[in-house]
Amino acid sequence: MANKILEKRILRSDLFYFVAEASELAKKAEAGQFVIVRADENGERIPLSLANIDPDRGTISLLVQTIGVTSTKLSTLNVGDEIKDIAGPMGHKTPIEKYGRVILVGGGFGAAPLYPIGRAMKEAGNAVVSITGARSENLLVYEKELGEFSDKVLISTDDGSKGHKGLVTEVLKQEIEENGADLVIAIGPAIMMKFASLTTKPYGVKTLVSLNPIMVDGTGMCGACRVSVGGKTMFGCTDGPDFDGHLVDWDLLMSRQRTYLAEEKKAMEAYTRGSAPSS
Amino acid sequence: MVETKIREYTKEEIKEIRKTRTPIPEQDAVARGKNFEEVALGYTEEQALREANRCMACKKRDCVAGCPVEVPIPEFIQLVKVGDFIGAAKKIKEKNSLPAICGRVCPQENQCESLCTLGKKMEPVAIGRLERFIADYERMHGSGGGENEKPKPTGFKVAVVGSGPAGLTVASDLAKLGHEVTIFEALHKAGGVLVYGIPEFRLPKAIVQSEVDGIESLGVKFDLDSVVGKLYTVDELLERGFDAVFIGSGAGLPMFMNIPGENLNGVYSANEFLTRTNLMKAYLFPEYDTPIKKGKHVAVVGGGNVAMDAARTALRLGAEKVYLVYRRSMEELPARKEEVHHAIEEGIDFKLLNNPVEIIGEDGWVKGIKCVQMELGEPDESGRRRPAAVEGSEFVIDVDTVVMSIGTGSNPIIPNSTPGLDLNKKGYIAADGGGATSKPGVFAGGDIVTGAATVILAAGAGRKAANSIHEYLMSKVKN
Ligand SMILES: Cc1cc2nc3c(=O)[nH]c(=O)nc-3n(C[C@H](O)[C@H](O)[C@H](O)COP(=O)(O)OP(=O)(O)OC[C@H]3O[C@@H](n4cnc5c(N)ncnc54)[C@H](O)[C@@H]3O)c2cc1C
Numbered sequence A: 001m002a003n004k005i006l007e008k009r010i011l012r013s014d015l016f017y018f019v020a021e022a023s024e025l026a027k028k029a030e031a032g033q034f035v036i037v038r039a040d041e042n043g044e045r046i047p048l049s050l051a052n053i054d055p056d057r058g059t060i061s062l063l064v065q066t067i068g069v070t071s072t073k074l075s076t077l078n079v080g081d082e083i084k085d086i087a088g089p090m091g092h093k094t095p096i097e098k099y100g101r102v103i104l105v106g107g108g109f110g111a112a113p114l115y116p117i118g119r120a121m122k123e124a125g126n127a128v129v130s131i132t133g134a135r136s137e138n139l140l141v142y143e144k145e146l147g148e149f150s151d152k153v154l155i156s157t158d159d160g161s162k163g164h165k166g167l168v169t170e171v172l173k174q175e176i177e178e179n180g181a182d183l184v185i186a187i188g189p190a191i192m193m194k195f196a197s198l199t200t201k202p203y204g205v206k207t208l209v210s211l212n213p214i215m216v217d218g219t220g221m222c223g224a225c226r227v228s229v230g231g232k233t234m235f236g237c238t239d240g241p242d243f244d245g246h247l248v249d250w251d252l253l254m255s256r257q258r259t260y261l262a263e264e265k266k267a268m269e270a271y272t273r274g275s276a277p278s279s
Numbered sequence B: 001m002v003e004t005k006i007r008e009y010t011k012e013e014i015k016e017i018r019k020t021r022t023p024i025p026e027q028d029a030v031a032r033g034k035n036f037e038e039v040a041l042g043y044t045e046e047q048a049l050r051e052a053n054r055c056m057a058c059k060k061r062d063c064v065a066g067c068p069v070e071v072p073i074p075e076f077i078q079l080v081k082v083g084d085f086i087g088a089a090k091k092i093k094e095k096n097s098l099p100a101i102c103g104r105v106c107p108q109e110n111q112c113e114s115l116c117t118l119g120k121k122m123e124p125v126a127i128g129r130l131e132r133f134i135a136d137y138e139r140m141h142g143s144g145g146g147e148n149e150k151p152k153p154t155g156f157k158v159a160v161v162g163s164g165p166a167g168l169t170v171a172s173d174l175a176k177l178g179h180e181v182t183i184f185e186a187l188h189k190a191g192g193v194l195v196y197g198i199p200e201f202r203l204p205k206a207i208v209q210s211e212v213d214g215i216e217s218l219g220v221k222f223d224l225d226s227v228v229g230k231l232y233t234v235d236e237l238l239e240r241g242f243d244a245v246f247i248g249s250g251a252g253l254p255m256f257m258n259i260p261g262e263n264l265n266g267v268y269s270a271n272e273f274l275t276r277t278n279l280m281k282a283y284l285f286p287e288y289d290t291p292i293k294k295g296k297h298v299a300v301v302g303g304g305n306v307a308m309d310a311a312r313t314a315l316r317l318g319a320e321k322v323y324l325v326y327r328r329s330m331e332e333l334p335a336r337k338e339e340v341h342h343a344i345e346e347g348i349d350f351k352l353l354n355n356p357v358e359i360i361g362e363d364g365w366v367k368g369i370k371c372v373q374m375e376l377g378e379p380d381e382s383g384r385r386r387p388a389a390v391e392g393s394e395f396v397i398d399v400d401t402v403v404m405s406i407g408t409g410s411n412p413i414i415p416n417s418t419p420g421l422d423l424n425k426k427g428y429i430a431a432d433g434g435g436a437t438s439k440p441g442v443f444a445g446g447d448i449v450t451g452a453a454t455v456i457l458a459a460g461a462g463r464k465a466a467n468s469i470h471e472y473l474m475s476k477v478k479n
């Protein structure tokens, strides 16, 4: 089995960056696609974006935010361990072409797919502006990485400890007003993508979002990932993950994401009990 | 080999036993509604001998004609009669490589058993139960060896896409002919619908696993987590040194009704509902990580095997009330009779001649399903009477979970990534009787060609394709 972890970096207490061996995947995958991962034999299948793809080295990178059992299980893996299953690349790649001025907006693990997408956009001849935010400066991640290809990186923090004091959407609005944009790509929590889309709508700037519905197989077999876009039901995994943010039914997405809140809480309690050192 | 004491039946006794088929021991209906263990427990040796002795070994052999792969039924039953269970297993396997599975899930009442000569006057011979007995006997006692001699390698490599009954059969047949076979499977476990769809209580996963292990022991490689069309295209497989490709990717695309409310929380496709439960083992949550909503009042929409499985799964997950909403009547129910019978025994409430028109929600969650009553009119193309809505007959059933089980279609991943592969009107791969497609070196069979069908038809298509692939490869040698 492949899937061996070659590097692990802890970016924040709840954000882990892994580089894993996956030579076939690395040959095939493109910016914007994702993989389905299982941490162990009893594990759930969860989708994770490709945070980097290195065909020469035969590796892919994943950025994992720990919020529940699977992401926590993954965070305990170390260099040399194997990720039980990695399947992909799933979904369509982000359409990379020369748009002109492209603004990337990312929060939390949303920065993961933005990295390969932004790099490809830059290589395609676009001017790239990245906007990222956090509650406070010490929680900011990926600023340096986004800087590798961005013409500028704009920051916002809730407490004003760095950059603009407030929300990324305010920075986005200001940037569009001052310098214009031909394409906005927003990736992160649904609520952020919703407000980024609402922000760009009055300006008529095309806005791509990468939707994160609950998934199982990731291949179009189950329909768990149903989203509504422009009034049509689509499968997040095979029709997406990128969609036109102005057409997405955000309330439906957020409602469906909450389907298993009670079960997830129970699972986390069981997991914490099970993995606690016995005394 | 295990000695079996043969009970010889006198003429009078045979006359008597022919009247009724030997019942198969089953778990009690109330108890089994609360567990995922197999419902039917299988014949004992005595029971199998009794049932085998009901067979008249008639000259007509109509049963064989009723079997899509023409298992030599009278011959294997004859071997059961004399206690040669291993011989009987070999006899079946001449035609059917998955008897433990087919004995459990084939719709025998529409196939072999429907044509049984005895069945014209009395109950037909329980051919499926005998097949199951023989396959289980062989699995438990070993095959006596002999057939697993390593064939001479041909040097040809074949890629098989999908590990359902079609893919498994192709792989095993080709491996036995000396070809090097790799199965590419999208999921993390091999078996196709047999592992993700059909529930444990009808087909224990250990049985599927033992078939998979057997095929692995023939030297077949399993490349799991490999989505063909994504990780490798069919053309890339051919470029990478595979001399032929077999596509057995099934009909796994779930359909919805496109009625209001279908995206509410608590509405599942049968595929999702069953995959969470079977493949991901959500019934053992939180020991297994994947959750499922355990509905109290569940409506399953549809009338096929899949709908029966979903309804009976909902019951076992703890539902107090499970409705099966089907737009035609009992007569048209396409599910296996045994499953319908089991579902009724277990207390599933059949809402026949009803069709959902809306799923009613509250705060994003299912609260009810609005149905309209149907009446049957003239027969349609399928020969079944066409249902039509009775105006003004709408009513609401209070439920918190809805499972849509109205059929599946062709997944577009492979068609879209394979130029030169012709499809039929419905989007399935066009293939001839031997599985050859419009693309040289590319064969296909099973549900991806026929649309959702049966295990035995998929396995049969696999066998035919293995023969054509073998011929195709051997013709390459001569050139
Ligand atoms: C296309 C796509 C790309 C994603 N990329 C990343 C990424 O790069 N990094 C990252 O950290 N996260 C990513 N996510 C989200 C990630 O899949 C969820 O955070 C993860 O499934 C949570 O699992 P858990 O067991 O740790 O938490 P849980 O406690 O099980 O769930 C927490 C929340 O995560 C969501 N979730 C749970 N199970 C699933 C599932 N099977 N599929 C999707 N969402 C689920 C639900 O909204 C849930 O409320 C992505 C999601 C999608 C759909």
Ligand SMILES: Cc1cc2nc3c(=O)[nH]c(=O)nc-3n(C[C@H](O)[C@H](O)[C@H](O)COP(=O)(O)OP(=O)(O)OC[C@H]3O[C@@H](n4cnc5c(N)ncnc54)[C@H](O)[C@@H]3O)c2cc1C
Pocket: B105, B106, B107, B161, B162, B163, B164, B165, B166, B167, B184, B185, B186, B187, B191, B192, B193, B194, B197, B198, B199, B226, B227, B228, B229, B248, B249, B250, B251, B252, B274, B305, B306, B309, B336, B411, B413, B414, B445, B446, B447, B448, B452, B453, B454, B455, B456, B458
């Ligand atoms: C719930 C349920 C109950 C059923 N009950 C019965 C029954 O009682 N009796 C009966 O005879 N039949 C029954 N059937 C039908 C029967 O299971 C199918 O007809 C049969 O499994 C079809 O076999 P197959 O090999 O063509 O495809 P499948 O069994 O569907 O297997 C296809 C495999 O290919 C994989 N795959 C798909 N796309 C790709 C890709 N791009 N790359 C790699 N792998 C891929 C899938 O993951 C899957 O594992 C039932 C079906 C269901 C869903």
Ligand code: FES
Pocket: A214, A215, A216, A217, A218, A219, A220, A221, A222, A223, A224, A225, A235, A236, A237, A238
């Ligand atoms: S995740 Fe199953 S269809 Fe999209």
